[in-house]
Structure formats: structure tokens, C-alpha cells
Amino acid sequence: MDRTKETEEGADFLQLRRPDAPAAGLTAWLVDAIRAAVADGRLRTGARLPATRALAADLKLSRGVVVEAYRRLAEEGLVSGHAGGGTRVTAVMAGPGRPRTGSSPAARLGAAVPRLPLGPAAPAVEIDLSPGLPDLSAFPRTAWLRAERQVLGGASTAEFAYGDPRGSLALRRELAGWLGRVRGVRADPGDVLVVGGVAQSLALLAQTLRARGVTELAVEDPGSRGAVDALTYWGVRPVPVPVDEQGLDVGELTRTGASAALLTPAHQFPTGVVLAPGRRRALLAWAAAGGLVVEDDYDAEHRYDRAPVPALQASAPEQVVHTGSVSKTLAPGIRLGWLIAPRALQEELVAAKHASDLGSPVLPQLVLARLIAGGDLDRHLRLTRGRYRSRRDAFLTALTARLPSARVQGIAAGLHLLITFPELSGTAADTELADRVRAAGVLTHPLSWHRGRPGPPGLVVGYAAHPPDRLREAARRIAAEVDGVRRGGG
Numbered sequence: 001m002d003r004t005k006e007t008e009e010g011a012d013f014l015q016l017r018r019p020d021a022p023a024a025g026l027t028a029w030l031v032d033a034i035r036a037a038v039a040d041g042r043l044r045t046g047a048r049l050p051a052t053r054a055l056a057a058d059l060k061l062s063r064g065v066v067v068e069a070y071r072r073l074a075e076e077g078l079v080s081g082h083a084g085g086g087t088r089v090t091a092v093m094a095g096p097g098r099p100r101t102g103s104s105p106a107a108r109l110g111a112a113v114p115r116l117p118l119g120p121a122a123p124a125v126e127i128d129l130s131p132g133l134p135d136l137s138a139f140p141r142t143a144w145l146r147a148e149r150q151v152l153g154g155a156s157t158a159e160f161a162y163g164d165p166r167g168s169l170a171l172r173r174e175l176a177g178w179l180g181r182v183r184g185v186r187a188d189p190g191d192v193l194v195v196g197g198v199a200q201s202l203a204l205l206a207q208t209l210r211a212r213g214v215t216e217l218a219v220e221d222p223g224s225r226g227a228v229d230a231l232t233y234w235g236v237r238p239v240p241v242p243v244d245e246q247g248l249d250v251g252e253l254t255r256t257g258a259s260a261a262l263l264t265p266a267h268q269f270p271t272g273v274v275l276a277p278g279r280r281r282a283l284l285a286w287a288a289a290g291g292l293v294v295e296d297d298y299d300a301e302h303r304y305d306r307a308p309v310p311a312l313q314a315s316a317p318e319q320v321v322h323t324g325s326v327s328k329t330l331a332p333g334i335r336l337g338w339l340i341a342p343r344a345l346q347e348e349l350v351a352a353k354h355a356s357d358l359g360s361p362v363l364p365q366l367v368l369a370r371l372i373a374g375g376d377l378d379r380h381l382r383l384t385r386g387r388y389r390s391r392r393d394a395f396l397t398a399l400t401a402r403l404p405s406a407r408v409q410g411i412a413a414g415l416h417l418l419i420t421f422p423e424l425s426g427t428a429a430d431t432e433l434a435d436r437v438r439a440a441g442v443l444t445h446p447l448s449w450h451r452g453r454p455g456p457p458g459l460v461v462g463y464a465a466h467p468p469d470r471l472r473e474a475a476r477r478i479a480a481e482v483d484g485v486r487r488g489g490g
Contacts, residue, residue: 167359198327204339264297
């Protein structure tokens, strides 16, 4: 065979040609090619990939390169392999490395959903590092489908009628038991109100508190911009209280005169700190003296390097409102959460829920109840916890190698990191940096978006939704733009 002809040969699959591959990084080259084909529709859901031996032979590659490429794609949730069934595409994408989620990047801001202006001519985003977004490709489709079939096959006709506005009794039973087991929450099924995520919890609480004459709510600063916007929309004025390395400053909270406070004590958004034991005691003493604590159990399920922190509600169920959702554990599109309030508030909250929507959709409630009862939710959490930890490690290692002077917080748990830059100054420093990083194809949040008072510039960065190779590339681009800001470059 003519030697020149041999080097021109390649694979029919995606018209890949060995001469087009780089001298190094063959695995990444193959991953990127398949990922791009999924993104632009050349490979659709169910499409079968070539056998690893066949593709390796066509491209004159080591079979190990193809095996590793398929493994990385499987980790992203783009493909899956089964004995006797080959490797097939299992998800579609909306752009390079970006799952189609049905919501804009600006809409995903932690505990609630504000709309932040990104400008009409914002450049395309290749790597979306918005905080608060889990790996949507990891959604347990098989377990969900199995549970849904079981529900549809066994549910009574009455279960699909208008029911209790508090939610399905089956789900409330499972939630009360599961939250008691994994978070230490003290609640009976009758104490649980099923809601459409933490955003609805805040809406119901704001309406109920306003009806009682409460028009201000203390909030963490920095804290969730989404929560601040939600409270403002419902007519409750957020009062910022500073957060330091021990969490919310309870002394400052007392000085505000506020009678209610919203916190993320298990994993503070966005700093990632845990409310210190002394602060917890002080906060509970403040509540016992007449204050109301609203505990958003943000990111509590995702921990890597520390023991679990029990919910505040367990220590003071009549002074603490506990709320959470499956938005970070399963997917935000499920729109299911829980609100467990002191019994003095429950009747008013149930009335507000009934007036709002008559009750949450019943089918996903019954499916979620099955997932909890059968252990599928716990298994999913164990799987994703390991995946998120490896992604955190990859991003953190790459970032600190390139930006050794940056301060990184919140690494022990959660789905995001806070990166601050002591050497950068100026009130617009982090918005300028975020704009530059976005122009380089990476979406992050400037810390100033989530702050009421002045403070050091920083970026809030989510890492859960992307595989390690994409995160290392994101770290490279972020570091390059930080260096540009330091030099004063345009």
C-alpha cells in the first residue's frame, strides 16, 4: 500500500482523520469531536458509537485512547455502554460542553431565580460555570422511569384528583423520615408542606410574614441575589447582615432590630462557610428571645471533606423554618421542595399555598416518594458526590496552579467555589473580570452581584456540571483574564 495513501485514511465515523489529530492529547481530541457532534445534532440520542477496537483500528490509535474517550463521555452522561448493546448516545446538548437545560444562564442564581442583565450582545458561552447547577446529565432517568411506571400501575384514581394542598401524604411521610435520618430534622408528615422549590417557600413565607406585619427580613451579606430579589418582589425588605469566616454575625443581626432572618447555615452561599458552633448557639438564643430563623438548607447534601452539619431546625423546631429542594440533588426542573415551619405558622402557610396553586403536581411527588423509599435517591447522592468531588479537585488544582495568589473558599462542600483576588481593587473590578471571562467563553458570577455592602472582588464559580477536562480549560481561561486585569490590558 502507498504510504501517502495510508496516512490519508481515517474513519467513516464523523469523518475523523488521523492526520487532523494533534501530536499530543489524542483522547481530548476524540472527546471534543464526539461532544461537538452531539451538540450540533450529527449524533442523536440512541445513536451507536463504533466499537472501541474498530474505531482505534480506523484511526491508527491505541484502543486505550478510545476506551478512555468513551469513559470520559460516559462520565459526562453523554453516552452509556451496556454489555451486548454497545455504546450509545444518551443525551443531547445545546452547545459545546453545555447540556440543554431549558433555562438561561442568568436564571440560575442559587436559592431563588432572579433575572440579571447580561447585555443584548453577550458573547456565546462555551463553559457555563453558573453556581447552583448540578450535573443534569447525571439525572437518574432509569430509576425515575421505573418508579413512574410503578406509580402509574399502582396509584388509585383518587390520588390524581385535587388533594391536600400540603402535598401527597406518601411524599410527606418519606420526606419526614428521610430528612430526620440525613439532616436530623424533627417533623411529622403533618408538618411537611410540599412546595415548588425554595423559591416558592420564600414567596409563601414573605406573604405570611407580611400579613403578620413583618416587612423586613435579615439576609446574609454576601448572600443569594436570587433570595434578595424574591423577597423584594413579595414586598419584604431585605436587611443585609455581614458574613465572615464563622458565618452570619449574630451581634450585627441583633443590632438590626429585625425579627426574622434568612440563612444558609450548612453551606453559606456564596462563601461556603459553615455557621460556627458559637454562632449557632447565639442565633438560637436570638430566636428563643422572639426571633424567627428561616433555614435554607442549601447544598447540605454535597459534602466532601467534613462531617455532616445537622439542621438548625433540629435544635429549635418552634423557632426555625426549614426549607430545601431537590434542585441540587436531582434537577431544578423537577420543581419539588419542602417547607417545615413552626406549627404556629403552618395553617397560614397552607392557606397561602392553596391560594397559589391548589397544590403541587401529584405524579412527580409520588415518583419522588418511591425514589426515597427504595433507596434510589441515596444511591444517586453517593454516585454524584464522588463525581463532584473529582471535578472540584480537577478545577481547584488547575486554578491554584495558575493563580497561586487567589483565595479559594467553600471547597469542603457544595457545588461552587468562591474565588477572591486581594490584589484587584475597585468596585467594578469583579464585574469587569466577569465580563472578560465571559468574552473568553466562560460564564461566572461576579461576587458583587451577591453583595449589598462593599467588599473585595471575586468570582462565584460552579463546577458540578462539567467534566474535569472542561474545568481545567475553564481555569486556564479565567487565569489568563485575571492576568490581563492585573496588567491593565484591554
